[in-house]
Amino acid sequence: MSLQSSLTQAITQRAEFLANAELNNTDCFRIFHGTVEGENGLNIDRYGNAWLIQTFHQTLTEDQLEEVTSVLTKLNDLPVIYNDRAKRNSRIENNLHSEHHEFACSEQVIQENGIKFTSKLRHEGQDPLLFLDMRIGREFVIAHSQDKTVLNLFSYTCGIGTAAAMGGASRVVNVDFSSFALAAGKKNAELNDVAEVCEFIQSDAFPALRQLAGLKVGGRRGQKLPKYPKLAATQFDLVFLDPPRFAKSPFGTVDLINDYQGLFKPAMLATKDGGTIVCCNNVAKVEREAWLNSLVRCVEKQGRKVSSLEWIHCHEDFPSFDNNHPLKMVALTLA
Ligand SMILES: C[S@@+](CC[C@H](N)C(=O)[O-])C[C@H]1O[C@@H](n2cnc3c(N)ncnc32)[C@H](O)[C@@H]1O
Incomplete structure (x- = not known):
């Protein structure tokens, strides 16, 4: 054709x-x-x-x-x-x-479900500041944030955090190490008049997450750790975990194929009992059920339970072969 x-x-x-x-x-x-x-x-x-x-x-x-x-x-x-x-x-x-x-180099304001987002088609980074396949994640968060505290990990331009604030969250904490991404995130919050409930923490996700989870901050073997913002141990009602496929930092390695647990475990510990953690994995070769089983095992190892779960599927403008989308998203409610 x-x-x-x-x-x-x-x-x-x-x-x-x-x-x-x-x-x-x-x-x-x-x-x-x-x-x-x-x-x-x-x-x-x-x-x-x-x-x-x-x-x-x-x-x-x-x-x-x-x-x-x-x-x-x-x-x-x-x-x-x-x-x-x-x-x-x-x-x-x-x-x-x-x-x-x-x-293309000028700032545009685009809209999704009436929420405004800043976008630029050409800038110092590569992507146009809003990942469109994550629309369903933003919709999930809008529907589950009323009066909730929300932790948005690897927030990029805080699309999820802005959606949570628009869904009525009482507090939204966005964490990313990119100042450029967080500046766009602040812009998004301002465009929708929700900046007062949003926080923007420029930090490597490993130390931020481990401190929130009440764990010790470590690094990759033998490396001296750079400075990082100090945070108090805190649990949230809703945690959103959307890491990149692979990234190395002095604090650890993000590796969605071999070590999702390295991030999931502290993220789960930063989720309240009765709270929900949404996990994303966009590596096509990671098999859906095997990945889910590894998450559930990790929850149970901590003496907790998954009381309910919901798969979140991309909208039809992102079709997939055999309905097997590379981007897997699952919301686990913890007991
Ligand atoms: C896949 S994007 C996240 C997309 C985002 N959840 C959204 O809804 O648009 C990955 C983000 O992770 C950030 N990142 C990668 N490694 C990081 C690390 N070790 N600590 C903090 N942020 C990191 C990048 O700066 C990027 O913004």
């Missing part, structure tokens, strides 16, 4: 989704999802007043870009920004025409 036909088909399949998005004040979503819809490494999203094309494996030819642009602008006549990330480290390599460059 040609690229044009695959894209047209993806749009047709989203007719109901698109109508609902408009009704729900959502102007950011995925319109074409890579391999699952017929083109490996090609994602196309709407981010507010723009279309964003991203390639991760193969650069689009001029003709392909024209084809895609003509289908997108027929649906909505918006600027089309192309970020080619097919080369080293997913870095954006291509130049844009000057009028598009200025637009």
Whole structure:
């Protein structure tokens, strides 16, 4: 099937989704999802007043870009920004025409379920400041935050934290080591007038989490530890754990394949009895049930129980093969 036909088909399949998005004040979503819809490494999203094309494996030819642009602008006549990330480290390599460059580098305010988020399609980082597949996570948090205290670990731009505050949380603590991501998070809280319940802790997640859990802070063997903000042991009603696939820091290694427990155990200890911990794992090769079993075992080893659990599935703008989405999210309520 040609690229044009695959894209047209993806749009047709989203007719109901698109109508609902408009009704729900959502102007950011995925319109074409890579391999699952017929083109490996090609994602196309709407981010507010723009279309964003991203390639991760193969650069689009001029003709392909024209084809895609003509289908997108027929649906909505918006600027089309192309970020080619097919080369080293997913870095954006291509130049844009000057009028598009200025637009892509300027701050936009986008909306999801009526919540405002800041977005930039080109900036010092790589991603446009809001991960769209996490919409369902934000919706879960909105529905479960009324009068709750919420800990948002690996918060990035605090999409989850902002959603929690909008859902009526009494206190939201966002933790990330990126000052750039937290600055966008503060902006998000301000855009929605919820800054007074939100805290932004710039810290490596390991020491922050271990202190909150009442555990000793350690480091990787033989390394001198850098300074970190001091926090008192605290348990939360709702904990959201969404780490990257792999990251090394002097305090430890985030490794979602070999050591999810290294993060899950302290995160669980920072969750109140009767509270809920939402765990995310976006590594495709990690098998859903085996991962869940390892979480439950870890809870039971601490003499606690999972009293109920709920899988959280991505929306239909992120289709998957055999309904087996690489992003796994499960909410565990602890007794
Ligand atoms: C997958 S993103 C999290 C996405 C986020 N949950 C959301 O809803 O948008 C991973 C984040 O982890 C942060 N990060 C990676 N390693 C870290 C560490 N050791 N301590 C604190 N933050 C870390 C990165 O800065 C990045 O913002």
